Amino acid sequence: MDMNELYEQRIRRFDDVMNRKLPDRVPVVPNMNTWMYQFAGISVKKAFTEDADEIFRAAKYMTEQIPMDALMSTSNTVPLNLAKKVGEGIYTCSDNGVQIKGSGGHLMESEEYGLLAEDPMKFFANVLIPRKFEIFRGASTEKKAEIIKQAYADNQAFIKYNQGPNGRIEKELGMPLIVRGTNFLSPDIVLDYLRDFVGISLDVRRHSQQLLEACLSLYDYIMEMFNDTATPPDRKVLFSPLHLPTYLRPRDFARLYLPFMKKYLEEMAVKRGYSIYFFMENNWMPYLDLLKELPENTKFVGLFETGNIDDLAEIKRRLGSRIIVMGGMSVDTLRFGTKDEVIDSAKKCLDLLAPDGGYIFSTDKTLMTMNDGTPENVIAACEYVTENGKY
Amino acid sequence: MQKIPYTKKGIDTMAEYATSLEGDTLEAFRIAAEQIAEEQGTDVETVMKSMKKLIYLFVTRI
Numbered sequence: 165m166d167m168n169e170l171y172e173q174r175i176r177r178f179d180d181v182m183n184r185k186l187p188d189r190v191p192v193v194p195n196m197n198t199w200m201y202q203f204a205g206i207s208v209k210k211a212f213t214e215d216a217d218e219i220f221r222a223a224k225y226m227t228e229q230i231p232m233d234a235l236m237s238t239s240n241t242v243p244l245n246l247a248k249k250v251g252e253g254i255y256t257c258s259d260n261g262v263q264i265k266g267s268g269g270h271l272m273e274s275e276e277y278g279l280l281a282e283d284p285m286k287f288f289a290n291v292l293i294p295r296k297f298e299i300f301r302g303a304s305t306e307k308k309a310e311i312i313k314q315a316y317a318d319n320q321a322f323i324k325y326n327q328g329p330n331g332r333i334e335k336e337l338g339m340p341l342i343v344r345g346t347n348f349l350s351p352d353i354v355l356d357y358l359r360d361f362v363g364i365s366l367d368v369r370r371h372s373q374q375l376l377e378a379c380l381s382l383y384d385y386i387m388e389m390f391n392d393t394a395t396p397p398d399r400k401v402l403f404s405p406l407h408l409p410t411y412l413r414p415r416d417f418a419r420l421y422l423p424f425m426k427k428y429l430e431e432m433a434v435k436r437g438y439s440i441y442f443f444m445e446n447n448w449m450p451y452l453d454l455l456k457e458l459p460e461n462t463k464f465v466g467l468f469e470t471g472n473i474d475d476l477a478e479i480k481r482r483l484g485s486r487i488i489v490m491g492g493m494s495v496d497t498l499r500f501g502t503k504d505e506v507i508d509s510a511k512k513c514l515d516l517l518a519p520d521g522g523y524i525f526s527t528d529k530t531l532m533t534m535n536d537g538t539p540e541n542v543i544a545a546c547e548y549v550t551e552n553g554k555y
Numbered sequence: 556m557q558k559i560p561y562t563k564k565g566i567d568t569m570a571e572y573a574t575s576l577e578g579d580t581l582e583a584f585r586i587a588a589e590q591i592a593e594e595q596g597t598d599v600e601t602v603m604k605s606m607k608k609l610i611y612l613f614v615t616r617i
Contacts, residue, residue: 246617286581288611305586313587319609386611
């Protein structure tokens, strides 16, 4: 088949589900990350920083053996060469993958929420950047401008570096890369990069109003950045990993996090027509009733990090008009299960989740290393659904 | 990542840290944007939009 036709066929399945139509079959979109490189025997470090053709080779090797309808992305999302020049930052990269260093997310104190709320960009630039990167400390404004110019050039080079393989994967393999960009919801920025888990956990109890006000300001900054260079909605999704919610008590979630989910979906999906993809980490079962505040019939897909297919069926039953359900295949089964167990699980996904559409088959967690699933099992699961998931 | 030593007592002065002792980092982003715009023959506003993202990237993506 012609690659353009194949691309169109694959992305149409995804389109149909997002538009709440019945596709020809259940789309298969494994939540693939650096597993792909290990499967292909390719060094992640080399692919991400030295030779962009390695990204294409990994995608080609994998997609020739595993039937699927889309890749979320190639996972090269951190400009590592830029980071190295300014002092490494919080990520490290090896042949096996990219990892965050411990305690990299504690950069400010709770007493500083007022400054963050007042002007997030100014606070980031004048306080957090010099605090995080030694290269900015003790430097004149002119020297800082030089460092920034180099970083700007490195970031442009990083964008260009990815454009090569991304274009080839879509054109030469007919494989859609469906994440067009990432927007963090502001409470997750505070958790992941500013206060870390211990800090924000204390703040929720002791400084919740200041936390909320800072998150509101930060949200506006994120939206302003997006809008500055926004292109119209297309067939791809805007990705947000939701990290904080399930560490909050439901009443704290309702006050400190849900308003941002709602605001984001109303602005981006309802008003502006973008497709939204939330990676919903951990166990969402205690929060389901609260999620009924989210708008109905939007292009919003939630990948739930649970391999409990009965729970997913419950989520679909209660929230199917609001959330397109993605997931179902447990990486534990992919790692430890037999081929028969994997097929049983894939069959259960189709039996319980596929009827009437609104479902995308995927893994419950991100496949980072070969420990997250044996190739034989990943292939068996995807083959089963492509062969048996027809409507 | 290396953090500068600071205490909770000293936090009020942290916002002034870059400006009073080492120059304003936000201003350095503006200067860099002006220079890039001139070199590339584009307008400063457009480059500043990218700078806004770069500031965010420094704190959250690297």
